[in-house]
Amino acid sequence: MLDPIVSLSAALTLSVIFASAASHKLKHPAWFRRQIREYELVHKGLVAVAGMALPVVELVIALGLLWRVSRPYAAVFGLVLIALYALAIGINLLKGRKDIDCGCSGPAMRQPLQPGLLLRNLCLAVFAVGALLPSIERTLPVFDLFVAIAAASVSVLLYIAADFWLANRPALLKLLGEK
Amino acid sequence: MQALIVSNVLLWVLLIVGSLVLLGLIRQIGVLHARIAPAGALMVDKGVEVGQPAPQITALDRSEQPVNIGYAKEKATLLFFMSPSCPICKTLLPAVKSIGKSSKDIDVIYVSDGDPQEHEKIIAQAGLENATYLISPEVGMTYQIGKLPYAVLIDKNGTLKAKGLVNSREHLDSLFEVELLGSATLQQYVKAQSSGVHTPS
Numbered sequence: 001m002l003d004p005i006v007s008l009s010a011a012l013t014l015s016v017i018f019a020s021a022a023s024h025k026l027k028h029p030a031w032f033r034r035q036i037r038e039y040e041l042v043h044k045g046l047v048a049v050a051g052m053a054l055p056v057v058e059l060v061i062a063l064g065l066l067w068r069v070s071r072p073y074a075a076v077f078g079l080v081l082i083a084l085y086a087l088a089i090g091i092n093l094l095k096g097r098k099d100i101d102c103g104c105s106g107p108a109m110r111q112p113l114q115p116g117l118l119l120r121n122l123c124l125a126v127f128a129v130g131a132l133l134p135s136i137e138r139t140l141p142v143f144d145l146f147v148a149i150a151a152a153s154v155s156v157l158l159y160i161a162a163d164f165w166l167a168n169r170p171a172l173l174k175l176l177g178e179k
Numbered sequence: 180m181q182a183l184i185v186s187n188v189l190l191w192v193l194l195i196v197g198s199l200v201l202l203g204l205i206r207q208i209g210v211l212h213a214r215i216a217p218a219g220a221l222m223v224d225k226g227v228e229v230g231q232p233a234p235q236i237t238a239l240d241r242s243e244q245p246v247n248i249g250y251a252k253e254k255a256t257l258l259f260f261m262s263p264s265c266p267i268c269k270t271l272l273p274a275v276k277s278i279g280k281s282s283k284d285i286d287v288i289y290v291s292d293g294d295p296q297e298h299e300k301i302i303a304q305a306g307l308e309n310a311t312y313l314i315s316p317e318v319g320m321t322y323q324i325g326k327l328p329y330a331v332l333i334d335k336n337g338t339l340k341a342k343g344l345v346n347s348r349e350h351l352d353s354l355f356e357v358e359l360l361g362s363a364t365l366q367q368y369v370k371a372q373s374s375g376v377h378t379p380s
């Protein structure tokens with residue numbers, strides 16, 4: 001049994017991450033469709049459907065994580081989606097296609113596929129599990145809410161920082177001539 | 180108890196600020212990487228050499244008006260070779276546009292090719308309605324452009340002054356300095372620089 005603070009902050013973090021992922025996919029639909037095509041895992045006829053469905057599912061998960069009643073369900077769907085993305089990255093990595101864009105963080109931040117991205121998804125999965133596990137029934141006073149929100153903000157900031165760090169790594173390796 | 184709560188709140192606030200600073204730092208490293216990306220230093224450059232008369236060609240712009248390229252004119256000309264399917268070209272359009280606006284003695288000509296509908300979209304996006312925009316693969320072939328985005332600077336007399344693959348605003352600006360640096364192309368300059376610099380590893 002987790003303390004509700006842990007489960008709430010994990011859910012909030014994941015919710016923000018999913019919402020931002022959905023927003024850049026909805027803002028740049030053409031970019032996202034090209035991204036799906038580049039992964040070469042979805043049948044050509046289904047690319048348009050997947051391009052629309054994935055961000056909508058992400059948005060629904062982001063919203064579902066906010067309420068206590070829907071949280072476990074949203075977390076399960078989130079976990080499945082994270083696993084699917086990890087699988088798609090893993091398959092392309094195994095095929096040796098390290099030159100395609102990950103498409104993880106919007107068109108503004110390009111980064112090639114790399115094993116580190118699987119670690120990133122593992123970290124997201126930990127958040128999903130945190131939101132999924134049952135928590136102790138207790139009412140949260142204001143201070144506990146503050147702690148949950150503060151912890152979620154720090155997690156989101158650190159997640160974005162780690163994402164940037166991952167995106168910078170290939171550029172650094174290229175610069176040092178190790179790629 | 181009061182003191183503990185205050186200390187806890189303060190620690191959280193400081194931790195958030197700390198994370199923000201960390202994020203900012205890592206972001207800056209990313210921007211630096213984008214800025215120092217080599218300008219295709221090993222690219223084999225083809226076409227007319229710098230200092231020679233530029234190839235002369237006439238092409239029609241979007242409103243079917245003939246545009247002369249490479250002839251002696253009142254102003255210098257900056258040819259920007261691009262394509263709607265090239266993402267880096269799009270990010271450079273504002274920089275090219277501002278060069279056209281800020282310097283009165285330079286005519287900027289956008290040379291593009293590809294799908295006509297895509298052109299309309301990119302023109303609307305970048306606000307190039309009044310710009311000289313050619314859809315002409317012939318110009319690209321005449322100047323033997325192999326990679327995009329590529330820029331060519333031609334002076335008033337029709338002499339090719341500088342050219343090179345441009346990946347960032349800095350590369351674009353440096354075209355105007357290439358003459359002063361004494362290198363024929365930006366690529367040669369970068370190559371000469373990098374051979375003298377020891378790369379830390």
